[in-house]
Amino acid sequence: MAGVVIVGAGQAAASAAAKLRSSGYSEPITLIGDEPQPPYQRPPLSKAYLLGQMPLERLWLRPHEFWAEQQVELRLGTRVEAIDRAAKQVRLADGATVGYQHLVLATGAAPRHLPAAIGGALKGVHVVRNLADVDGMAPDMRPGARLVVIGGGYIGLEAAAVARKLGLEVTLVEAAPRILGRVACAETADEIRALHAAHGVDILEGIGIAKITGDDRVTGVDLADGRHLPAELVIVGIGVTAEAALAKAAGLDVDGGIVVDEFCRTSDPAIWAAGDCAVFPFEGGRMRLESVGNAIDMGELVAANIAGEPRAYVPKPWFWSDQYDAKLQIAGLLTGHDRVVTRRAGGFSAWYFRGTTLIAVDALNDARAYMVGKRLIEAQKSPDAAAIADPAIDLKAFL
Numbered sequence: 001m002a003g004v005v006i007v008g009a010g011q012a013a014a015s016a017a018a019k020l021r022s023s024g025y026s027e028p029i030t031l032i033g034d035e036p037q038p039p040y041q042r043p044p045l046s047k048a049y050l051l052g053q054m055p056l057e058r059l060w061l062r063p064h065e066f067w068a069e070q071q072v073e074l075r076l077g078t079r080v081e082a083i084d085r086a087a088k089q090v091r092l093a094d095g096a097t098v099g100y101q102h103l104v105l106a107t108g109a110a111p112r113h114l115p116a117a118i119g120g121a122l123k124g125v126h127v128v129r130n131l132a133d134v135d136g137m138a139p140d141m142r143p144g145a146r147l148v149v150i151g152g153g154y155i156g157l158e159a160a161a162v163a164r165k166l167g168l169e170v171t172l173v174e175a176a177p178r179i180l181g182r183v184a185c186a187e188t189a190d191e192i193r194a195l196h197a198a199h200g201v202d203i204l205e206g207i208g209i210a211k212i213t214g215d216d217r218v219t220g221v222d223l224a225d226g227r228h229l230p231a232e233l234v235i236v237g238i239g240v241t242a243e244a245a246l247a248k249a250a251g252l253d254v255d256g257g258i259v260v261d262e263f264c265r266t267s268d269p270a271i272w273a274a275g276d277c278a279v280f281p282f283e284g285g286r287m288r289l290e291s292v293g294n295a296i297d298m299g300e301l302v303a304a305n306i307a308g309e310p311r312a313y314v315p316k317p318w319f320w321s322d323q324y325d326a327k328l329q330i331a332g333l334l335t336g337h338d339r340v341v342t343r344r345a346g347g348f349s350a351w352y353f354r355g356t357t358l359i360a361v362d363a364l365n366d367a368r369a370y371m372v373g374k375r376l377i378e379a380q381k382s383p384d385a386a387a388i389a390d391p392a393i394d395l396k397a398f399l
């Protein structure tokens, strides 16, 4: 019987395969991905790569020869269509089957699209999830073109920043009362809004869109309040959904993603899940994260568990976002915070507390705040909130 089959060839898949080999696993490993490229990093797709400042070669997670050297078989440009759990095999789009002893689902997440009925499928309307999306949008990113970004999350904001740098006229529309509503406090959102305003991006908050206009190609966006924004292109950044259809069709537990236990095992003991597609136990409930750090850690943990070094998953969330020349770094999870303390000492930082417990930090152009905050959260140490706000106090004193 074949060893490990990994569905998806992204961040979590690459981490799982590399960790299996470094843990001494010697059975066959097969990565099956529906994109034509070997595993690559996605974050630059809305940053340096979109800007044209990072060549394709720097996106690869590993040099091409790594996979052959490690005896990891890559089957690319091939979608897995079904899992036969009884026979322990997956069926590919071309009808071929591949047997497994352990199956790892690392299928990631798919971007939400706006319905075709309101113009979501017009030419010039783009999402930013994979290389094909970004390569397809590049010809539209011309200086002077008018861009409407729909959605004020990190990807929409990063795309807006790149577009401004490339000389486009940019309006960003957010239906919720403010940008970054799901992922950052109002104080951090205020900083990011001001950054974009200083670069000439028009941010409209609390306004939905009625439709994207155009016959074949986008001509603009009708807002819910009756305004019309002319546009040559639209970028839709309204979030993602976990790629869990394969798991669901196979009868695995799915609840907003593929449900796993603390060892990242699904409801079938021979099947594991890691990365954006996986929902794991957290603080008595369930959690799904969309970040490189989470994909790496879960992928490696699944590999360790398969290789016989059982470990439970304890997330150590971290994230970053580059916009213009500003760097936002985030440690921890803000879920359930009841207080935010801000600090201005060179850069800006927002410290999230639940009661007296520090649970997350956003640091904008403040590497020290990020480093200290991350170390405190991981050590479960909480500084005095009032002292944090005092820029005269050196943060290292809290460690």
Ligand code: FAD
Pocket (backbone or CB within 6 Å): 007, 008, 009, 010, 011, 012, 013, 032, 033, 034, 035, 041, 042, 043, 044, 045, 046, 078, 079, 080, 081, 106, 107, 108, 109, 128, 129, 130, 155, 243, 246, 274, 275, 276, 277, 289, 290, 291, 292, 293, 295, 318, 319, 320, 321, 322
């Ligand atoms: P992915 O990397 O998405 O890989 C999943 C792969 O599986 C995909 O190639 C998919 O096509 C394939 N697949 C799905 N179903 C099948 C199937 N049935 N058969 C075969 N193949 C299949 N995170 C950060 O921490 N910091 C950032 O700054 C940041 N910026 C980002 C910017 C962009 C534009 C995007 C899109 C993401 C960003 N992220 C960032 C998120 C991060 O890239 C993801 O969390 C990470 O890639 C998740 O890894 P994954 O392996 O779970 O999924």
